[in-house]
Amino acid sequence: MARHTENVLVRDGRLERIDDDRSDGVGVRVRSGSAWGFAATRDLTRAGLRQALARAMAIAEAQPASAAYPLAPLQALARGHWQGPCDVDPFSISLADKLALLMAADEGMRGDPRIVRREVHCQARREQSAFASTDGAACSQSFVHCGGGIGAVAVDGEEVQMRSFPVAHGGAVAAAGWEHLLGLELVGQAPRVAEEACALLTAPACPSGRSTIVLHDEQVALQIHESIGHALELDRMLLFEASYAGTSWVTPADLGTLRYGSPALNITADATIAGGLGSFGWDDEGVQATRTPLVVEGQLRAALADRASAAMIGLSHSGGCARADGFARQPIVRMTNVSLEAGDAGSMADLIADTDEGLYLETNHSWSIDDRRLHFQFGTEVAREIRGGELGRLYRNPSYAGITPQFWGSLDAVCSADAWHLWGLTNCGKGEPGQVARVSHGAAAARFRDVEVGVA
Amino acid sequence: MSAPPLELAERALEHGTGQTQVTVIGERSLTSRFARSRSTQVTAVDDTTVEFLCATDGHTSTATTNALDDDSLRDAARRAAAAAEAAARTHGKPGGYPGLPVPAETPVRPSDGHDPATAELGPALAGSALQAAFTLAERRGLEAFGIWTAGEVSTAIATSAGTSVHEAVTDAHMRVIARDPGGRSGFASHTSMRSADLDGESLLRRAADRVDLREPLTLPPGEYPVVLEAEAVGILLDFLGALAFNGLAHAQGRGALVDRLGTSVAAPAVNLADSPRYPSTLRRAFDAEGVPKRPLPLIQDGVANAVVHDTRSAAAAGGEARSTGHALAAGGDPEGPVPTNLVLVGGGAADEHELAAPIERGIYVTRLWYVNPVRERETLLTGTTRDGTFLIEDGRISSPLRDLRFTDSALRLLAATEALTAAPRLVSEADLYYRRFAHGQVCPALRAQGFRVTGATV
Numbered sequence: 025m026a027r028h029t030e031n032v033l034v035r036d037g038r039l040e041r042i043d044d045d046r047s048d049g050v051g052v053r054v055r056s057g058s059a060w061g062f063a064a065t066r067d068l069t070r071a072g073l074r075q076a077l078a079r080a081m082a083i084a085e086a087q088p089a090s091a092a093y094p095l096a097p098l099q100a101l102a103r104g105h106w107q108g109p110c111d112v113d114p115f116s117i118s119l120a121d122k123l124a125l126l127m128a129a130d131e132g133m134r135g136d137p138r139i140v141r142r143e144v145h146c147q148a149r150r151e152q153s154a155f156a157s158t159d160g161a162a163c164s165q166s167f168v169h170c171g172g173g174i175g176a177v178a179v180d181g182e183e184v185q186m187r188s189f190p191v192a193h194g195g196a197v198a199a200a201g202w203e204h205l206l207g208l209e210l211v212g213q214a215p216r217v218a219e220e221a222c223a224l225l226t227a228p229a230c231p232s233g234r235s236t237i238v239l240h241d242e243q244v245a246l247q248i249h250e251s252i253g254h255a256l257e258l259d260r261m262l263l264f265e266a267s268y269a270g271t272s273w274v275t276p277a278d279l280g281t282l283r284y285g286s287p288a289l290n291i292t293a294d295a296t297i298a299g300g301l302g303s304f305g306w307d308d309e310g311v312q313a314t315r316t317p318l319v320v321e322g323q324l325r326a327a328l329a330d331r332a333s334a335a336m337i338g339l340s341h342s343g344g345c346a347r348a349d350g351f352a353r354q355p356i357v358r359m360t361n362v363s364l365e366a367g368d369a370g371s372m373a374d375l376i377a378d379t380d381e382g383l384y385l386e387t388n389h390s391w392s393i394d395d396r397r398l399h400f401q402f403g404t405e406v407a408r409e410i411r412g413g414e415l416g417r418l419y420r421n422p423s424y425a426g427i428t429p430q431f432w433g434s435l436d437a438v439c440s441a442d443a444w445h446l447w448g449l450t451n452c453g454k455g456e457p458g459q460v461a462r463v464s465h466g467a468a469a470a471r472f473r474d475v476e477v478g479v480a
Numbered sequence: 481m482s483a484p485p486l487e488l489a490e491r492a493l494e495h496g497t498g499q500t501q502v503t504v505i506g507e508r509s510l511t512s513r514f515a516r517s518r519s520t521q522v523t524a525v526d527d528t529t530v531e532f533l534c535a536t537d538g539h540t541s542t543a544t545t546n547a548l549d550d551d552s553l554r555d556a557a558r559r560a561a562a563a564a565e566a567a568a569r570t571h572g573k574p575g576g577y578p579g580l581p582v583p584a585e586t587p588v589r590p591s592d593g594h595d596p597a598t599a600e601l602g603p604a605l606a607g608s609a610l611q612a613a614f615t616l617a618e619r620r621g622l623e624a625f626g627i628w629t630a631g632e633v634s635t636a637i638a639t640s641a642g643t644s645v646h647e648a649v650t651d652a653h654m655r656v657i658a659r660d661p662g663g664r665s666g667f668a669s670h671t672s673m674r675s676a677d678l679d680g681e682s683l684l685r686r687a688a689d690r691v692d693l694r695e696p697l698t699l700p701p702g703e704y705p706v707v708l709e710a711e712a713v714g715i716l717l718d719f720l721g722a723l724a725f726n727g728l729a730h731a732q733g734r735g736a737l738v739d740r741l742g743t744s745v746a747a748p749a750v751n752l753a754d755s756p757r758y759p760s761t762l763r764r765a766f767d768a769e770g771v772p773k774r775p776l777p778l779i780q781d782g783v784a785n786a787v788v789h790d791t792r793s794a795a796a797a798g799g800e801a802r803s804t805g806h807a808l809a810a811g812g813d814p815e816g817p818v819p820t821n822l823v824l825v826g827g828g829a830a831d832e833h834e835l836a837a838p839i840e841r842g843i844y845v846t847r848l849w850y851v852n853p854v855r856e857r858e859t860l861l862t863g864t865t866r867d868g869t870f871l872i873e874d875g876r877i878s879s880p881l882r883d884l885r886f887t888d889s890a891l892r893l894l895a896a897t898e899a900l901t902a903a904p905r906l907v908s909e910a911d912l913y914y915r916r917f918a919h920g921q922v923c924p925a926l927r928a929q930g931f932r933v934t935g936a937t938v
Binding site for chain 1: 509510511512513514515516517518519520521522523524525526527528529538539540541542543544545546547548556559560563564566567570571573575576603604606607610611614623625626627629655657659665732733734811814849850851852853854855856857860862863864866867883885887910911912913914916934935936937938
């Protein structure tokens with residue numbers, strides 16, 4: 025596996041840093057009896073690979089004996105090559121051109137002395153990998169990810185406020201080329217971002233109580249990630265992540281029977297979506313990418329599975345969700361692109377117009393959920409009052425909290441397909457040693473009733 | 481690693497032009513995960529990365545490779561230099577990096593943070609630790625979950641300014657969760673520089689002792705006296721390091737100690753320092769810029785004393801500010817420097833039971849989870865408890881509680897601290913993402929007033 029990553033950060037009108045990382049290596053995963061062993065090496069010589077194989081075997085054989093468990097059979101052998109979409113290779117863009125764009129966005133946030141930090145960043149990643157197994161698989165794939173974002177921090181006395189666009193936590197990234205970054209229109213959004221950061225300094229605090237809330241689709245994406253995606257990872261349901269990432273409030277026995285949310289809730293895992301960070305030709309066990317409805321009209325149908333977890337509950341095949349973060353990590357159950365299907369509530373403006381009273385929340389700032397993915401608390405950068413079907417005043421420090429099935433049970437409207445967007449998330453941590461996965465979530469703005477707000 | 485790290489760094493530096501820092505990091509590690517009293521995943525890593533940092537007129541660029549041949553090193557050096565020069569050319573004005581730090585006048589003193597036996601990474605040692613935990617778990621009618629991990633990390637830094645330093649450190653961590661068929665769980669962990677210290681049976685016993693088979697109670701939101709175990713204190717201190725003692729955030733007016741240095745921010749019993757050579761910590765001799773590490777008092781008798789710096793944040797702060805040896809990355813991490821060897825001095829309490837004794841109705845927390853900042857300037861955090869939360873009634877740790885959500889300020893909790901246990905110990909989350917960088921906090925358990933509970937699981 026070969027990975028090339030470039031990050032460019034402009035801060036306060038100066039190029040703060042350019043990082044260009046390249047790594048190549050091979051991971052060897054073996055099963056001996058009931059135990060697995062894995063060894064990674066950057067030594068790509070025949071001798072180096074033999075040494076890694078021997079190390080993986082020795083490790084597997086040193087494990088305490090236990091009953092063997094099967095792997096779900098492969099439906100087809102992975103063969104051929106898969107390539108992700110990319111119109112304009114971001115690595116072909118000169119640094120001068122990248123800086124010109126970033127500096128223009130920075131300039132757009134300049135002016136108000138209360139802004140103490142302006143940041144504009146872009147990133148690109150290219151990965152090329154080959155997979156072969158003793159099952160007979162032999163395939164290769166490559167993809168490019170690209171994206172970026174802007175942010176401004178404003179300070180006035182004790183008050184600190186931040187605004188980001190399109191998202192915080194690493195910007196908006198997609199499986200695409202430089203054209204994706206250009207499409208974000210960072211320069212045009214920059215003045216608004218700076219103005220809102222300053223406006224928040226004097227905005228009233230988010231009220232406390234229970235309220236109808238409308239979430240921007242980016243926050244819906246994170247809500248899906250934390251309270252649906254992780255909860256439906258089959259390894260968590262089977263307790264295999266109890267040590268670190270945690271378990272799930274959902275059990276395998278719930279598949280096909282549990283009501284996860286309201287009838288407006290339709291969730292699909294789809295590793296074939298163009299532009300998705302969780303899209304691929306085959307997963308890291310050589311299982312072909314697939315589309316799986318997870319929740320249909322609020323009813324739980326399926327989980328995210330790899331070959332081992334699928335076999336443990338008697339599934340006929342893997343869900344194609346085994347993914348590894350680089351050559352030095354072994355595959356674990358991961359989300360692909362887990363999305364909320366579009367509803368029929370029209371545009372965001374239509375949804376706001378249809379809401380008498382409530383809060384509109386946008387751009388995630390903080391997030392936390394318990395180890396069974398039940399009790400969550402999120403904060404966003406900004407909220408606006410909704411009154412009489414119109415957006416009103418700004419609120420600072422908004423937050424909301426809930427219990428997963430109750431919250432999704434309160435979903436009563438999802439915007440339509442024209443308002444549906446794919447949001448990339450580049451910092452999903454799981455596994456030991458730690459692995460950072462990249463996934464995407466399709467979502468449209470959505471409305472939830474009777475939610476606890478202003479909790480922090 | 482084919483060549484000794486410092487030799488490799490010096491050889492790589494020959495490819496650099498202008499102001500250049502070469503950092504070589506070699507990781508050898510073994511991580512064994514287990515669940516339901518069986519081994520589930522074992523990962524061995526052997527990888528070395530070479531990073532070039534180039535600085536031109538205050539603009540920095542890095543290029544990293546894990547290919548160690550001369551052509552690859554030359555290419556990485558060229559990429560870093562070209563990017564830094566292009567940045568300088570494009571801007572036409574100086575960047576924010578003040579330049580490579582001047583080498584220490586005296587040789588960097590070794591940290592003594594290396595254990596040769598741990599560096600052997602024998603898989604049999606992990607296997608026997610797991611087996612010991614599994615055997616006792618079966619006897620107790622429980623299942624064991626957790627991780628055993630050990631690693632050796634060699635770091636060498638050579639710079640065009642003359643810095644030439646190297647150290648190898650080891651670390652080891654075992655975490656055990658004991659769980660009964662009903663889902664009630666208890667937790668114990670141990671972190672050390674020696675894998676021989678990881679005792680699977682002892683950890684399973686401690687974890688199992690916290691599995692309470694009674695039906696857990698639900699505590700309503702409110703403010704409660706709390707006893708936080710060392711692991712919970714360690715997480716709060718880790719966040720405090722980033723939010724309060726980060727010199728860059730401080731210089732930008734975002735830090736929690738802005739206008740508060742020299743003032744009382746914690747209870748008089750609170751003494752917190754970054755102590756990179758403290759005996760039980762994961763010791764380090766120098767930071768990511770090759771600057772020697774030294775003890776730095778951060779809170780003394782409750783009074784905020786200092787923030788930490790790398791060269792970049794010190795330049796941003798101006799005045800007398802200098803690097804304190806807390807860089808996380810060559811050239812300074814974009815998010816700023818943080819202390820990674822925090823030591824909170826203990827108090828007089830024998831154990832968590834003595835801390836609980838004065839509490840009429842409160843909470844005993846063994847472990848926190850998914851903690852994240854809500855408002856950074858206030859060090860306001862939210863997170864939940866897991867794997868063992870208990871009610872304290874009439875001075876005794878009593879009934880199990882359902883996991884709780886807290887939303888509270890880490891600094892406020894230190895201000896409300898009433899007592900600490902006498903024997904601090906090293907705790908770590910062992911979040912080993914990216915290139916292995918093990919760190920932890922040496923801290924006691926403590927009792928504080930007014931722990932703000934904002935919810936509970938069902």
